[in-house]
Amino acid sequence: MGGGLGGAAVALALARKNLHVRLIEQAPEFGVIGYGIQLGPNAFHMFDRLGVSDAVLSQAIIPNSLLMLDSIDARIIARIPTGASFMTRFKRPYIVIHRVDLHQILLNACRSQPNIELMPHTDVVGFEDLGTRVRLRTQNDQLIDGGAIVGADGLRSIIRQQMLNEGEPRMIGFVAHRTMVPMSDVPADVHRNDVVLWSGPGFHIVHYPLRAGTLFNIVAVFKTSSYLERGDIVSYRAEIEHTYRDSHTSMKALLSMMDVTRRWVISDRDPIRRWSRGRVTLLGDAAHPTLQSLAQGACMAIEDAICLAEFVHQDNGDFARAFRRYEAARYLRTARVQLESRYHWDNFYHVAGIEREVVREAWSKRGENEMFDCLAWLYDGFVLPSVPSGRNQSSASKR
Numbered sequence: 001m002g003g004g005l006g007g008a009a010v011a012l013a014l015a016r017k018n019l020h021v022r023l024i025e026q027a028p029e030f031g032v033i034g035y036g037i038q039l040g041p042n043a044f045h046m047f048d049r050l051g052v053s054d055a056v057l058s059q060a061i062i063p064n065s066l067l068m069l070d071s072i073d074a075r076i077i078a079r080i081p082t083g084a085s086f087m088t089r090f091k092r093p094y095i096v097i098h099r100v101d102l103h104q105i106l107l108n109a110c111r112s113q114p115n116i117e118l119m120p121h122t123d124v125v126g127f128e129d130l131g132t133r134v135r136l137r138t139q140n141d142q143l144i145d146g147g148a149i150v151g152a153d154g155l156r157s158i159i160r161q162q163m164l165n166e167g168e169p170r171m172i173g174f175v176a177h178r179t180m181v182p183m184s185d186v187p188a189d190v191h192r193n194d195v196v197l198w199s200g201p202g203f204h205i206v207h208y209p210l211r212a213g214t215l216f217n218i219v220a221v222f223k224t225s226s227y228l229e230r231g232d233i234v235s236y237r238a239e240i241e242h243t244y245r246d247s248h249t250s251m252k253a254l255l256s257m258m259d260v261t262r263r264w265v266i267s268d269r270d271p272i273r274r275w276s277r278g279r280v281t282l283l284g285d286a287a288h289p290t291l292q293s294l295a296q297g298a299c300m301a302i303e304d305a306i307c308l309a310e311f312v313h314q315d316n317g318d319f320a321r322a323f324r325r326y327e328a329a330r331y332l333r334t335a336r337v338q339l340e341s342r343y344h345w346d347n348f349y350h351v352a353g354i355e356r357e358v359v360r361e362a363w364s365k366r367g368e369n370e371m372f373d374c375l376a377w378l379y380d381g382f383v384l385p386s387v388p389s390g391r392n393q394s395s396a397s398k399r
């Protein structure tokens with residue numbers, strides 16, 4: 001349930017294991033809105049399993065490097081090359097891609113599976129576990145019965161809310177504005193072929209190219225006491241100008257191009273060990289929402305999808321057992337992403353004063369191999385559960 005990147009990936013993964021899947025989405029159309037997204041090499045191991053790696057690569061850009069720049073003087077704080085040496089080390093590329101393009105690749109693969117039913121315009125309001133089957137209820141009182149529910153319904157998951165009753169996610173006082181502009185509008189002195197993160201006290205900007213270098217994706221993120229208020233373009237722009245007043249001229253030029261009509265409130269949740277109850281489980285942001293410091297939220301949702309489908313297959317449709325094994329296999333890795341993302345957010349991306357100088361001193365001296373070693377736990381990928389010997393691999397079915 002939920003037709004985002006996680007939902008589309010798990011629908012495809014389950015269908016490729018011969019299950020019948022309904023992909024239920026509240027929006028009138030699947031996958032039509034989005035900006036850029038970065039994907040680490042760990043996502044590609046999963047794309048291989050879904051048979052979409054070539055399609056993804058054909059729409060992606062492999063940047064030269066991931067660069068972290070100081071927002072005041074543009075000095076390099078950290079650099080991770082993402083070219084040949086990265087490929088040699090991690091076997092798979094680091095890419096940037098338009099989220100809509102990635103979504104459409106997954107959705108087209110779903111459409112080519114006769115055992116996936118796409119159900120847009122279907123707003124789920126709750127579920128019931130009936131013991132031998134489950135039931136979703138929609139906004140217009142439609143009932144949808146099935147063998148199991150995968151709640152891939154994002155940060156404000158209603159499946160999670162009904163299961164765990166925790167209330168709102170943790171808001172940290174930061175907001176984001178996202179924009180894509182034609183590359184031809186981008187000032188000449190801006191890095192065009194890298195993923196750049198400008199780090200500043202209480203704010204950052206990320207930018208990178210998209211769609212064969214014709215588009216430029218910019219994300220501005222900053223702390224503000226008005227993060228819960230809905231403002232207008234004039235008030236948002238004034239706030240941005242004030243927040244970034246001391247930043248480098250290149251950053252100011254990029255900020256002047258931002259479309260500030262829409263604002264996202266940045267949130268996450270504390271990690272948890274258990275996110276399944278019987279035949280109902282969660283996936284992606286619904287299970288382990290994270291700050292975007294490591295650019296791994298969608299990558300984790302895609303890894304979840306493969307892991308979940310593998311266990312459902314291995315457990316021959318015993319969903320409750322498969323979901324317990326899935327969360328046990330996934331919680332530590334996803335918790336590490338959540339906690340390291342918080343750590344980098346607070347102690348690396350947004351530091352000020354002498355702390356900023358210490359960070360720059362320490363990180364700018366790190367060589368390529370040291371950087372790769374730091375990221376190996378993440379980029380080497382998720383080790384998929386092996387199939388226990390003696391199990392009948394071809395007998396997975398829907399219960």
Ligand SMILES: Cc1cc2nc3c(=O)[nH]c(=O)nc-3n(C[C@H](O)[C@H](O)[C@H](O)COP(=O)(O)OP(=O)(O)OC[C@H]3O[C@@H](n4cnc5c(N)ncnc54)[C@H](O)[C@@H]3O)c2cc1C
Binds near residue numbers: 122154292
């Ligand atoms: C500014 C920003 C930048 C990011 N950059 C990156 C990045 O570079 N790399 C990366 O890997 N991750 C990144 N992320 C994180 C990434 O966007 C998320 O982790 C990812 O989209 C989660 O996917 P999901 O499918 O779990 O949830 P979502 O993408 O939120 O999808 C949930 C879907 O469920 C649907 N839905 C919700 N409620 C209902 C309902 N009641 N009934 C029916 N349908 C419902 C929604 O409409 C939606 O389509 C970023 C996040 C932000 C905010």
